[in-house]
Amino acid sequence: MAFALVAVLSGTISSAQAATEGPGGAEVCDLPDEGDLSPGDLPAGSSVVACRAVGRVVAYDGTGVTVPEPGTAVSVSALATDGETHGFKLEVAADGKVSYDLTGADADSSTAGSDVPDVLSKPAQTAADLSQESDLADADAADTSAPGESEIPEADGWAASGACNDGAYSTMDQKEYGSYEWYIGDGGMPGGLSRTDAKWAFWDAVDNITDSSNNCGLSDQVGAEENYRAPTSYEADINSRTMCTDRDGLSTWDAGNLSSGVLAATCSWTWPMPGIKNDLREADVRFNTTDYDFTNKPTRSCRNKYDIRAVGTHEAGHVFGLDHVGSGHEELTMFTSIDACSTKTRTLGKGDVMALRSIY
Template sequence: MEGLVVTYDGTGLEIPEADTAVSIDMLAEDGTEHGFTLIVTSDGKVSYDLSESNSQSPTAGEDRADVVSPRLTAGDLTEESDAPVSEPPAPDGLEVAEMDAAGSPGECQDGAYSTLDRKEYGIYNWYLGDGAYPAGMTRIQALEYFESSIGRITASINSCGLTDQVPAKSHYAGTTTYEADISAHGTCTARDGKSTWDAGNLAAGAVASTCAWTWPNPVGKNDLREADVRFNTADFDFTRNPTSTCNGRYHDVLNTGTHEAGHIFGLGHVGSGHSNLTMYTKADRCEVRKRTLGKGDVMGLRSIY
């Protein structure tokens, strides 16, 4: 069965080799959640996990954890993380619809999170594709913004005074001629062995998608093997700095990238009522709230690592 494609709710997964799990997580502009996991055991048996497809599932600290529940520590609220992360220009004079944000708890009060059955036990080595990039960025600019997106997850960058207690690591391994293994139809194709970030065509409504392959782990979270990210530049415009001229047209690169990096390191979506968190399932144009983590995002990472 290896190589056959299984589809569900607008997404698809190509059946991988034995003893491998593959997942797709889609960030949709309309807030609907699309994604699922397919697992192939060592004897070739195929099973599915559709739990990721329901954005209305409970999110008040929901986790399949292999560590104790996270908690605030003495260092929290007294010191900031000093991890060096590149900071692109701050947005100026945003004209953003804030109805959802106003009806949700503030990012520093909302402890909701959900996690996936996924963890990077070592170092996430990733590559920059050599094709198009969102917002018409050059290769150097794409490296800066993608690296910063990943760094905001690994360094727990937040404005809530929560310290970095997450030992997750990443390493930029260079440019590759390989592409993200995600098709224009929203399918995770056969993995090529390189975790690649790029831009191109995706399924309609998908602002960005992450495909991740893991080794099944019966005593903890699955061990991350490869994770690819693609921005949908065929259907959406992106910007590096959504200023007052945004007018509801553009998606922010860093906002989107930080959300996708959260998926790579094991964070799932949170649904309605949690719109101030990075892992909120809806992608709003011109928003920058996902650039920095909220309390729930940090607590979710701590529960994994």
């Protein structure tokens, strides 16, 4: 793994050595028997095999990931209402050694490479994956508007101008080298939409990324590809604490319960590709319909509802390797928060497009 990732936890190097090397170089681990682990419990340089940490949860900054098998990285990105970045990446090298990216820094800048066929011999078929939830479970009330009201435009002139003059961006250490194959999960959908209507809303959001949709006159030079596959009884592998569970092999978009304060979250699993962007294996997206209301057609009378396609475009940005940008870049799609009833992040700003071009 690149030095930049390991260096994130440079302050824990001594504890990592203490945790992984005993007398005669024998592996020694002292993990809590139960509960979540912290990066300090399983520091960079530890062996997840020797420490029997595969399947345990590492929690950080209000999010968490389930430690994967060697040769896999997993990251979580939460879109929170507090305007702060929440999420991190845990990578397990082929030899079982763990490293972290707690800063969102882009570690590998090269984008050369090719898609590697995914092999998941034992998909995680948990009770949640196979549940047949009611279409009303955790769903919003039906998305309605007053007769004659028109939908808010996707971006007004001021917002478009600000977004088109801001070239800031940040990228993650991941890339979809092939085509992102995705599914619609089971259960209630945001905005009380049917699964069919939710499919089209999500599809539009994903296309906003792959088509470089913008109001800045920037041409589409991005080679990212996607393909909607089908509805599925599986669920997104994200639990109510905004933690990535074991992956099931399907990239699923759905809605349900997340931590309070989190509008939506994306969990991504990649294969480490030293020197180039990691190869995306699976990326799941969940909208938090337990704590927040969503709409697919915000109007001028909209109150306290979040636009499905605006939130979805932001999450699709994470799927294709875009990271958050912070204060001073509020008009960009990948800004750390989204205003209620706003549609402006359906269309990309200059920085969002430049980020995609830098990867694809």
